[in-house]
Amino acid sequence: VIQFDKISKVYPMGEKSVEALQEISLEVEEGEFLSIMGPSGSGKSTLMNIIGCLTRPTSGQYILEGLDISRLSSDELAKVRNKKVGFIFQAFNLLPRMDALENVALPLVYAGCTSKRQRELSGEILTSVGLADRMNHHPNKLSGGEQQRVAIARALVNNPSIILADEPTGNLDTKTGEEIMRIFKDMRQQGKTIILVTHDQSKAELADRIVYLRDGRIL
Amino acid sequence: VIQFDKISKVYPMGEKSVEALQEISLEVEEGEFLSIMGPSGSGKSTLMNIIGCLTRPTSGQYILEGLDISRLSSDELAKVRNKKVGFIFQAFNLLPRMDALENVALPLVYAGCTSKRQRELSGEILTSVGLADRMNHHPNKLSGGEQQRVAIARALVNNPSIILADEPTGNLDTKTGEEIMRIFKDMRQQGKTIILVTHDQSKAELADRIVYLRDGRIL
Numbered sequence A, B: 001v002i003q004f005d006k007i008s009k010v011y012p013m014g015e016k017s018v019e020a021l022q023e024i025s026l027e028v029e030e031g032e033f034l035s036i037m038g039p040s041g042s043g044k045s046t047l048m049n050i051i052g053c054l055t056r057p058t059s060g061q062y063i064l065e066g067l068d069i070s071r072l073s074s075d076e077l078a079k080v081r082n083k084k085v086g087f088i089f090q091a092f093n094l095l096p097r098m099d100a101l102e103n104v105a106l107p108l109v110y111a112g113c114t115s116k117r118q119r120e121l122s123g124e125i126l127t128s129v130g131l132a133d134r135m136n137h138h139p140n141k142l143s144g145g146e147q148q149r150v151a152i153a154r155a156l157v158n159n160p161s162i163i164l165a166d167e168p169t170g171n172l173d174t175k176t177g178e179e180i181m182r183i184f185k186d187m188r189q190q191g192k193t194i195i196l197v198t199h200d201q202s203k204a205e206l207a208d209r210i211v212y213l214r215d216g217r218i219l
């Protein structure tokens, strides 16, 4: 469902440039649970941002569910992304002016759900990540791990077929982290494709396969 | 050096309120390495923010190095904080318009260092956390773990006597995380007081003592 052929990403920085990814080739099957590990700065988030169609590669070919991403316009890319991909950002990226319930409902707004249905689905998933008592808190009135769980809930609420989770348990205690991993495993049982970036070996080993990145290359 | 006597913190939230800390009593000796663990939302960051004089308790007494914090004005509090405390925030709190070197130099600007000395000390500590090649990057051009290391460097650059680290290794791979813990252990050898919030048991066990929080209380 995801095919990378010699994907590279270069960030221009004045005279120097950063080669964050160097000729990455990778295939992910539908319904596979893949984990990505590697040192800080090795290119994991850059790889995830390209898979999630948030940034374009500098060179190489990316085929997502049969679609050649380089031939799609920004609008078409946004449509594919909103429909197929649930993205859990390493920095959460919650909207500060909305409370937890409204943040989680955003993908449902894009999908054209009624506001009643939005509240129901958002409330359900926030309860499943342990935040029933924090639905009306804005991000700045939530703890780090609570914000992380709102970001997880938002990514899963409209049942996407591909889940991209960039270090989703870094701010969570062991028990809460395991509850989140259980949710991912349930989604995988339903045939979803999951790609998990983590620094936690015990989480990575729940996947079908682990890919290691170092200095922008797959080891 | 740090004495809490029945410290409570209540966040008002409309009709309800959140009792984030409930009658916390705690003593930390000078030169002690204390670790704080507990579930997400249990009050760890709130406790650290009160220790670091960033927020005032709702009730109870806090004595920092013999000073009764409730009797200090905001200005006096800021002076104590800048001089004695190095704070590593869970959300990093880097300034987006400055590069890594300028962010790290901020405590030295407050302390009245020359700009030459600022660049020397900041450069040295950024190199010691592995970021020699990223000094001119702004936060939005750094990876999550690189931003975290800039936040660590900024907290340590002016050699504070108390280091408050709120989950400083959540975005770091195992090897980089261990390098950071080694820096903390060196500082402890020099007689600094270190308080570390972490969800990682292996990091917590490097401390002299572990305190567990649950629902705003010490177990």
Ligand SMILES: Nc1ncnc2c1ncn2[C@@H]1O[C@H](COP(=O)(O)OP(=O)(O)OP(=O)(O)O)[C@@H](O)[C@H]1O
Pocket: A134, A137, A140, A141, A142, A143, A144, A145, A146, A171, A172, A173, B011, B012, B013, B018, B020, B038, B039, B040, B041, B042, B043, B044, B045, B046, B047, B090
């Ligand atoms: N400004 C605020 N207003 C209202 N509630 C708040 C505020 N800040 C924090 N809280 C609540 O207080 C509780 C304690 O928050 P705190 O950030 O101290 O937890 P924590 O132990 O650091 O959690 P984590 O491990 O997830 O970072 C949380 O349930 C949170 O929702």
Ligand SMILES: Nc1ncnc2c1ncn2[C@@H]1O[C@H](COP(=O)(O)OP(=O)(O)OP(=O)(O)O)[C@@H](O)[C@H]1O
Pocket: A011, A012, A013, A018, A020, A038, A039, A040, A041, A042, A043, A044, A045, A046, A047, A090, B134, B137, B140, B141, B142, B143, B144, B145, B146, B171, B172, B173
């Ligand atoms: N916008 C940018 N401009 C320039 N360099 C960048 C930019 N974004 C990232 N980088 C650099 O590219 C490299 C890879 O970044 P990336 O965020 O993919 O790493 P990562 O593996 O996710 O790291 P971490 O585990 O710390 O989150 C880093 O060294 C970083 O400094």
Ligand SMILES: [Mg+2]
Pocket: A044, A045, A046, A090, A166, B143, B144, B145
């Ligand atoms: Mg990253």
Ligand SMILES: [Mg+2]
Pocket: A143, A144, A145, B044, B045, B046, B090, B166
């Ligand atoms: Mg916290």
